[in-house]
Amino acid sequence: MITDMEHEAMISPETRAFVRAHRSEDVRELALKTKRMDGLDLPQALDQIAGWQIARKKLPEWAECDDIIYPPHIAMEQCSSQFTARYKAEIADRLLHADADHAGDPAQSEAGVAKTACSMETERTGEQGAKESSVRRTGPTMADLTGGFGVDCSYLARGFTHATYVERQSHLCRLAAHNMTVLGLRQVEVVCGDGIEYLRSMQPVSLIYMDPARRDEHGARTYAMQDCTPDVLALRDALLAKARFVMVKLSPMLDWRKAVTDFDGAVTQVHIVSTGNECKELLLVLDGAAGTGRLRNGMRAPRVYCVNDDQRIDYDSAAYTRGLRIGTAPLPEMKYLYEPNASIMKAGCFDLLEERYGVTQIGPSSHLFVADEPVTDFPGRGFAVEAIGGMGKRDVRRLLGGVRQANIAVRNFPLTASQLRNRLKLADGGDTYLFGTTTQEGGHILLRTVKL
Numbered sequence: 001m002i003t004d005m006e007h008e009a010m011i012s013p014e015t016r017a018f019v020r021a022h023r024s025e026d027v028r029e030l031a032l033k034t035k036r037m038d039g040l041d042l043p044q045a046l047d048q049i050a051g052w053q054i055a056r057k058k059l060p061e062w063a064e065c066d067d068i069i070y071p072p073h074i075a076m077e078q079c080s081s082q083f084t085a086r087y088k089a090e091i092a093d094r095l096l097h098a099d100a101d102h103a104g105d106p107a108q109s110e111a112g113v114a115k116t117a118c119s120m121e122t123e124r125t126g127e128q129g130a131k132e133s134s135v136r137r138t139g140p141t142m143a144d145l146t147g148g149f150g151v152d153c154s155y156l157a158r159g160f161t162h163a164t165y166v167e168r169q170s171h172l173c174r175l176a177a178h179n180m181t182v183l184g185l186r187q188v189e190v191v192c193g194d195g196i197e198y199l200r201s202m203q204p205v206s207l208i209y210m211d212p213a214r215r216d217e218h219g220a221r222t223y224a225m226q227d228c229t230p231d232v233l234a235l236r237d238a239l240l241a242k243a244r245f246v247m248v249k250l251s252p253m254l255d256w257r258k259a260v261t262d263f264d265g266a267v268t269q270v271h272i273v274s275t276g277n278e279c280k281e282l283l284l285v286l287d288g289a290a291g292t293g294r295l296r297n298g299m300r301a302p303r304v305y306c307v308n309d310d311q312r313i314d315y316d317s318a319a320y321t322r323g324l325r326i327g328t329a330p331l332p333e334m335k336y337l338y339e340p341n342a343s344i345m346k347a348g349c350f351d352l353l354e355e356r357y358g359v360t361q362i363g364p365s366s367h368l369f370v371a372d373e374p375v376t377d378f379p380g381r382g383f384a385v386e387a388i389g390g391m392g393k394r395d396v397r398r399l400l401g402g403v404r405q406a407n408i409a410v411r412n413f414p415l416t417a418s419q420l421r422n423r424l425k426l427a428d429g430g431d432t433y434l435f436g437t438t439t440q441e442g443g444h445i446l447l448r449t450v451k452l
Contacts, residue, residue, distance in 0.1 A: 011041075011048070012039045015039070015041045018037070018040055018045045020066065024053075027046050027053075030045075030049065031046055047070060047071070050076070052070065055070065055076070058081045059081065059151065061082055062082070062151075062179075062183075068183075069179060070175075071171075075148070082151075082155075083275050084281050085151050085154070087273055087307060088156055088209070088249075091269070092156050092160075092245075093159045096140050096159060096207075139161030140159070140160050141205040142156060142160045142164070142205055143163070143208050144164070144165050144209045145166050145210050145230075146166070146167070146195055146209075146212060146213070146230075147167035147173070148167065150165060150167075152209060152249075153209070154188075160206070162187050163185075163187055164189045164191055164202070165180070165188055165191065166191045166198045167192065195210075196235070199238055204242050204243065205242065206243065206245065207244070208239055208242065209246075209247045209249075210230075210232055210246070210247070210249070211248075212225070212229055212231070225250065225254070225259065225262065228250075233262055236286070239286070240266065240286060240288040243288065245285060247286075248283070250281075252282050252346065259282070260284070260302055263286060266287065267302045268287040268302050268303070269285035269302055269303050269304075269305065270282070270284060270302050270304045270305065270317070271305045271307065272304070272343040273307045274341060277342050277381075279342040279346050304347055306341075306346075306349070308343045308379065312379075313344075313379055315349055315352050317349075320349045331360055331362065331439075331440065332370060334385050334388060334447070335385055336371045336374055336375065336384060336385060337383040337385050337435065338369040338380055339369075339381045340369070341381075343379075344379055344380060345367060353379075354369070358371060359371045359375060362439055363412060363437065363438045363441075363442075364438075365412040366411045366412045367411050367412075368411050368435060368437050370385075381452075383433055383452060384450050384452055386450060387448040388446070390445060390446070395446075396446070399446055400424065400448070401448075404427060404430075405430040405432070406428075406429075406432040406433065406434040406448075407429065407434070408426065408434045408435075409435050409436075410436040411436075411437045412437055412438045413438060413444060417436075431451070432449070432450065433448075433450065433451060434446060434449070435447045435449065
C-alpha cells in the first residue's frame with residue numbers, strides 16, 4: 001500500500017493543485033505562460049494535464065479519480081482504452097465461470113466490470129472488506145507479465161482474488177502501485193522485474209495475460225509474434241504449464257488464421273475487437289486443457305468473436321471460411337446495401353453474413369452486401385439504394401442527378417476513391433454515399449445511397 005509520505009513524494013501538493021486548477025487548458029500555452037512557483041514541478045504537471053485530457057476520452061473511469069497519476073504522453077497513447085480493457089475482463093469472467101464443455105457469450109457477463117473505478121475503494125473498506133480479503137486468497141488468481149501502465153491489469157484484476165502485475169520499468173511499477181491503491185484494487189501485487197524470469201519461478205495461476213511490446217530496439221513498429229518482446233510463441237509451453245488460460249494481445253495487423261496455426265492447436269478463442277469501426281486488438285485465448293474439439297485440416301478450429309462497440313457476433317471457425325458461393329444464386333433487387341464493420345472484415349466470415357442475415361455479396365472481393373428488405377441487426381453500416389448505374393457518361397449523369405458532393409468508397413474497383421472523386425468532380429461530404437464496385441459478372445457499377 002502507498003503511504004501518505006510516498007504519495008506526496010510522487011507528486012507535490014503544489015503540483016497537484018496546479019493540475020486540478022488548469023487541467024482543461026492547452027498544455028502548450030501553459031508551458032509558455034506559467035511562471036516558476038515554489039514546489040511546482042511544471043514538466044510533471046504538464047504530463048498530468050495531458051494525461052488527464054487523454055484519459056477523459058480514453059479512460060473516463062480513471063479520469064473521474066483525481067488521485068490517478070499518468071505517465072508521459074507516449075505511454076498514454078499506447079495503453080488500452082477503457083472499452084478494450086473492460087472487454088478483456090468480460091472474456092476472463094467467461095473463462096472462469098464457463099462450464100467444462102460449453103462457454104457462453106462474453107458480452108453477457110460483466111460481473112463487477114461496470115462499477116466505476118473510484119467506487120470500488122469505498123466498497124472494500126471496513127470490517128466486511130477485511131473478511132472479504134481473507135476469502136479472496138482462496139479464489140482464482142492471475143498474472144499480467146507485461147504490466148505497462150496497468151490499464152488492462154486493473155480491469156482484469158477485478159474478477160480475481162489475487163493478481164500480480166509484473167513490469168521491468170521501475171517508474172511504471174511505482175505508478176501502478178499508486179494507481180491500483182487509488183482504484184481500490186488491494187488484491188493487486190506489483191512486482192518490478194522481468195516477466196519471463198518471473199514466469200519460471202511463479203506459482204500456477206488461473207490466467208496469464210500478455211501484451212508483448214510491438215517495437216524493436218530502434219523504436220520501429222513490429223507485427224510478427226516472433227519479432228515482439230517477449231516472443232509469446234516461443235513461450236507457449238512455459239505459459240500453459242503455469243496457467244489454465246493464457247490471453248495474448250496481438251497486433252490487429254496480423255492474420256489471425258496464421259496466428260492460430262502457429263500456436264499449434266492451443267488457441268480456443270479468437271477475439272477481434274474494434275471500436276468506432278477501427279480494429280484495435282487481436283486477442284487469442286490459449287487453453288491448457290484443450291484436448292478435444294472440432295478440428296479442421298488436423299488443427300483445432302477456435303470460436304471467433306467479432307466485436308465493434310455494441311455490435312457483437314460469434315461463430316465456429318470450422319463451419320465458416322472465406323469461401324462464398326458467388327454465382328450460385330442471383331442477386332436480389334438491390335434496394336439496400338450493407339457494409340460489414342471492421343471486425344467482420346478482419347475475420348473474413350462473409351459466408352456467415354449471407355447465411356445469418358439473408359444478404360448477398362455483390363461480387364467476389366467486393367465485401368458489400370445487398371438485400372431487397374431492410375436488415376435491422378446487420379453488424380455494420382446500412383444504406384438505402386437510390387440509384388444504380390455504370391461508368392458511362394449518360395449513366396453517371398442520370399446517377400448523380402445534380403449531386404455535387406458525396407462520401408465515396410470503392411471495393412474491388414479499378415479506380416481509387418480519390419480517382420473516382422476527381423473523375424466525377426464531386427466535393428467530399430454531404431448526405432450522399434457513393435460506392436464503386438464490381439458485380440458477379442465483372443461489370444463495374446456505381447451505387448448512390450443514403451445512410452439508414
